[in-house]
Amino acid sequence: MAVQFGHIAGYPTGSPFKNREELRIAGLHSQNMAGISGNAKTGADAIVVSGGYVDDADYGEIIIYTGHGGRDPNTGRQIRDQELIDSGNAALVRSELEGLPVRVIRGRHNKRHHQSPFAPSSGYRYDGLYRVESHWAKMGVDGFRVWQFRLVKLKDGEVSTPKDTSPASIDQYAVGPAPVTTSIMQRIVRNSMIAHIVKSWYSHECQVCGLAIQVEGGLYSEGAHIRGLGQPHHGPDVPENLLCLCPNDHVRFDNGAIYLTDELHVMDALTGQAVGQLRVHKNHKIDLRHVAYHRECWTKD
Incomplete structure (x- = not known):
């Protein structure tokens, strides 16, 4: 079928x-x-x-x-x-x-x-x-x-x-604009200012690979929560639980292709080998409890 x-x-x-x-x-x-x-x-x-x-x-x-x-x-x-x-x-x-x-x-x-x-x-x-x-x-x-x-x-x-x-x-398939519908969804309200602060510390450079993406309106990066928000993770929306990542590494991190050790080494999940060291700004105090939680979601260690 x-x-x-x-x-x-x-x-x-x-x-x-x-x-x-x-x-x-x-x-x-x-x-x-x-x-x-x-x-x-x-x-x-x-x-x-x-x-x-x-x-x-x-x-x-x-x-x-x-x-x-x-x-x-x-x-x-x-x-x-x-x-x-x-x-x-x-x-x-x-x-x-x-x-x-x-x-x-x-x-x-x-x-x-x-x-x-x-x-x-x-x-x-x-x-x-x-x-x-x-x-x-x-x-x-x-x-x-x-x-x-x-x-x-x-x-x-x-x-x-x-x-x-x-x-x-x-x-x-039909030719023309895609249809538009109006709907209401429940979503977790994220504090955009927190992500803005974290991104500003790194000038939008990815903490994993160092890439800063240039688009027409300026530099672009994404705020990635280490411990997920909402059920069942209930991670906090605070700088200690947030990373500044490029879109590629954001997807890789959220799907377990890379994870962090307590020493903030970036690990490749397929090889189990370290591929780099997470860049950390002096003002960015990453909570290792969230790092451990994320790691346990993707590894057996």
Whole structure:
């Protein structure tokens, strides 16, 4: 079955289903057993949230979803580390990187772990489209490494018609300006002045590579939080938790391709080797607790 993103015609948000087979036949989720529908190449188009993992957390419009793998099918507990290369986990990462919508289907929660007030009392329910905002690793409740994904619900109008990922001719797509819709989203309010102060210390030069990007309006850099804001990280919006990075190193840092030691060596996650020393201005007091938290999200050390 081709991966298909967005709503499925004929099944509005709130549509109920008796079982996984009905979901599969309707085209909302391609798997009868696995929680993640999709693949690493094209992305994840749907997930089932049913409380199967003890580390899951469902806040309604925000879901902390534990990835696939390492679970004992009989007890539901983790018995080994999860891997990001597993197709389901890698599919969710691809959806995050490409900004692809994910259909969320909630199932009745068993009493093995915890009950969610947002779960249906029986069967399954399609609960709309979410975006994968971020992902990280952590030591789970059962003592094994798990990958987790923060999903945030999309408002009506943020995603229009479904898109099939099969190859298509450019002639199929309409010519003209993209449609514009009005929507309201809940976002964490960041203090722009804090980022401005940190960037000014470095004259917009990246603390990792030293690059300062020149654009028409002047120099450009990005403020990168070491410990993420919002659930479940709850990092503070303060200079001690902020870095001045170029866009490339910001993406690499946020996705675990590079991380920092307590000595502020910049480490390459693939090789495990130091690739440089973080540049630190005399006024910039980086909190090593946030550095350690970020590192633990991406390494087993």
